[in-house]
Amino acid sequence: MKATINGEHRELPDGATVAEILRDLKLERNGIAVAVNERVVRGTNFDEHRLQEGDVVEIIRAVAGG
Amino acid sequence: MAPANGAADAPLKIGKHEFASRLVVGTGKYSSFDVMQRAHEASGTELVTVAIRRIHLDDASGKTLLDFIDRSRYKILPNTAGCTTAKDAVLTAQLAREALGTDLIKLEVIGDPETLYPDTAETIVAARELVNDGFTVLPYIIDDPTACKRLEEIGCAAVMPLGAPIGSGLGICNPYSLTIIKQRSNVPVIIDAGVGTASDAAIAMELGADAVLMNTGIALAKDAIVMARAMRLAVEAGRLAYLAGRMQKRLYASASSPMSDLIGTTAK
Numbered sequence: 001m002k003a004t005i006n007g008e009h010r011e012l013p014d015g016a017t018v019a020e021i022l023r024d025l026k027l028e029r030n031g032i033a034v035a036v037n038e039r040v041v042r043g044t045n046f047d048e049h050r051l052q053e054g055d056v057v058e059i060i061r062a063v064a065g066g
Numbered sequence: 067m068a069p070a071n072g073a074a075d076a077p078l079k080i081g082k083h084e085f086a087s088r089l090v091v092g093t094g095k096y097s098s099f100d101v102m103q104r105a106h107e108a109s110g111t112e113l114v115t116v117a118i119r120r121i122h123l124d125d126a127s128g129k130t131l132l133d134f135i136d137r138s139r140y141k142i143l144p145n146t147a148g149c150t151t152a153k154d155a156v157l158t159a160q161l162a163r164e165a166l167g168t169d170l171i172k173l174e175v176i177g178d179p180e181t182l183y184p185d186t187a188e189t190i191v192a193a194r195e196l197v198n199d200g201f202t203v204l205p206y207i208i209d210d211p212t213a214c215k216r217l218e219e220i221g222c223a224a225v226m227p228l229g230a231p232i233g234s235g236l237g238i239c240n241p242y243s244l245t246i247i248k249q250r251s252n253v254p255v256i257i258d259a260g261v262g263t264a265s266d267a268a269i270a271m272e273l274g275a276d277a278v279l280m281n282t283g284i285a286l287a288k289d290a291i292v293m294a295r296a297m298r299l300a301v302e303a304g305r306l307a308y309l310a311g312r313m314q315k316r317l318y319a320s321a322s323s324p325m326s327d328l329i330g331t332t333a334k
Contacts, residue, residue: 006121031130031166033164033165038157040157040160040164042164043164058157060121061132061165062118062131062142062144063130063131064099064116065093065094066145
């Protein structure tokens, strides 16, 4: 299935969970947050939340700023 | 009330959060994270700002900013810098809360890319939504007493009028409007942006500001660590001067030494 992650088009396994996406991207959960279709997915729901065709995913973290 | 004999000042209270330091410092523009870390230490700050950005998917490894912030020592104030709509600012704030485990948010909704002046209308919309969502909201706003009043009425925990445009180092450009904002405000007033050197910070505090937030003024000094210490001392000095209550200005001189019993005078 197709989804957009941080503005990039990606091909993902059907029914992939947020946790699986993070694992594939080699991202640690600590200090990051995820929104799917402009709604925050709580960290406690990463294992259950399955992505769907066309989902728009944002994965963020803190960077230097003022 | 002035502290007697240098007794401790009351803590700065922002919502449920309390701080002994009245200097909020950014994490941007430093020559290295090591310099940033030492500048934070020299500044005495207890609250540091961070921005929220997408992770680079191809380069997700390695040390990150958070590895250089001791969270037992500093609270984190995430910002919504770069957002131009209330909608983006609200989602950024919600992501920041999830990533960093804090209810604090520096709300910044930019209205113009060149001046980085805030979009007041969008800031108010976003502030209302975030307050209702349980955030401790610190909005960056123009030095406009009416806008600051509206944000306070909405339930913002502080207001953060600018001293001058972000990163400009122009100092406190309109001390009169900041004085009015402070006189009318029932929440802490934090001067955010414009501070270029120590005297600017002292002036902000002498006007009655409850705290000063700065990034570029420290980070782009030739020696950021020394400037961080200068800012710490300036904020403390300005605060004490405000609490002490300055003398009235007068147009003509008033001698400090007695004008009687001078030598060479003749008894009448």
